[in-house]
Amino acid sequence: MFEWLIHTLRKYPEIAVMLTLMLGYLIGKVHIKGFTLGTVTGVLLVGIFIGTYHIPIPDGSKAIFFLFFLFCTGYGIGPQFFQALKKDGMPIALFSFIVCVSSLILCWIISSILRFEIGTAAGFMSGANTCSAIIGVASNSIKDLNIPDFEKSKYLDQIPVAYAVTYIFGTAGTSWFLSVIGPWFMSGSRAKLIEETKQLEAKLAESATEEQGGPTNAYDKxxxxxxxxxxxxxxxxxxxxxxxxxxxxxxxxxxxxxxxxxxxxxxxxxxxxxxxxxxxxxxxxxxxxxxxxxxxxxxxxxxxxxTFPVQDAMVYVTNKRMVGHHIRRLAAEPSFRGISVRKLTRAGIEIPLSPLTVLAKGDVLELVGIEQDLDRAIKLLGFKEKTGVETDIIYLAGGIVIGTLVGALSVKVGKVPLELSTSGGSLIAGLFFGWLRSARPTFGFIPPSSQWVLAKLGLHVFIAIVGLTSSEGFLTGLKQEGITLFLAGIVLSLSPMVLALFLSKYVFRFHPAVGLGACAGAHDESAPLLAVQDALNSKVPALGYTVAYAVANITLTTSGVIIVLLMSHGK
Structure with missing residues (x-):
């Protein structure tokens, strides 16, 4: 029976990919005393195990799925990313950029001192920063190097080794650090920071006795x-x-x-x-x-x-007249009369809603009211998000084509050819096309559910194929670099977070709770944000997370190209 299964997987490798996804997701979602391995790591490890039975996978197949992942990631955060480049978001954007660049520099220094090879350095950067996209971007960059094919293959096998060894602490370690050490550093104790956070919540939710207000609490139905x-x-x-x-x-x-x-x-x-x-x-x-x-x-x-009909509507904020203003301004608008706000999400993260919450381009407000009142409010804010399931395939595929073509262009700096790579081009195209959709909402609709499926499936199929095709190199590399990699991963995960806490408190002077959210965003991972919110029993940290995450996502993904170029220099 077992021999028949292996024979079938070799004959039909698509079954092996789906089996890897199923088992990897199951393992990755298992919680043991609050700890979870994560679906990406679960899929990678299952792929490595199944790959020991020598399952042949067409090499080009994983690239297609990775392009879907990158484009949809950029599409989802595009409006927030470009908003961050404006005045209001610049401090957090600059903060996140500095933290990410420091991580790249530290990765290069550690890799050079420990004499890591190119693939190990790339996987090290990816796992310690919990940025799975680096795997694909670095892999494409390695394939473009002017080196023999056997060296490319060796470096490509090293990436999943370093990623798997460093990812676990990159997620769990930083979550612990920011939720336990972070409050102590920022305010002296967790209890004190909880009190400061409550004071900020009270300030945000202060009633309209001073000015005519708006909705007083995002979490009241x-x-x-x-x-x-x-x-x-x-x-x-x-x-x-x-x-x-x-x-x-x-x-x-x-x-x-x-x-x-x-x-x-x-x-x-x-x-x-x-x-x-x-x-x-x-x-x-x-x-x-x-x-x-x-x-x-x-x-x-x-x-x-x-007994009268009321409706709710998800409204995309695009009106320049409302962007950058407090929510309380809505109550003074005649067009908003009769409307209540249920919640506000930004880049998929629910934001604390109060009279002092500032509207940003790309925010999604859930409004409740009578139909004719809703129609007026929607025109005031922007446009009603479509609720259908049909994806604009022309927009999706066209964006990927344009992005990959631009990414494939090569420019020589001296004798060194530089290019974004098809993966980098797809990510940037996603950013631009996501922003364009928010500015011109009459076309380019990709439902949130479709974005989730394409991004999740794209990344996990890519990781599954990486595991299936890198099994032998993974086991060999793990024996050679395991302990050294793990300890180096602790340093690379925590050092930028120490710098982030220092910058947040003494340089940028963010509110401690907002600063911790920005630290989590600069690490490109939602797990630390959830840990901080749980520790403070508040959603306030989300105010600092979204812009930092958008900038970190781009900066860290791009670092996959840079670390390969840095490590290959002189080889």
């Missing part, structure tokens, strides 16, 4: 309730606008959406005069609705009044 207006509150009568403004002055953002008067439903307009005895359907975030009876009147269960 939207609520719709009915109130019987009392004479003590309404007096001789107030218009809808006057009543809503009086609530805003007391820190409550509630919109009067429907009115029942003597059994009749009345159309609501801003200048409609409300009287005692009217029943109003008020909508807003739950935190504003709780206890609002003291400000409006007795809460009643008027089923008919509260």
């Amino acid at each position: 939207v609520a719709f309730r009915a109130y019987l207006l009392s004479r003590d509150i309404i007096g001789d009568g107030k218009t809808v606008t006057e009543l809503e403004d009086s609530l805003k002055a007391k820190g409550r953002i509630l919109w009067m959406l429907r009115v029942r008067r003597e059994g009749r439903l009345l159309p609501v307009t801003p200048d409609l005069l409300l009287h005692a005895g009217d029943i109003v359907a008020a909508g807003g975030q739950r935190v504003s609705a709780i206890g609002a009876d003291a400000l409006l009147g007795k809460e009643v269960a008027d089923v008919e009044l509260l």
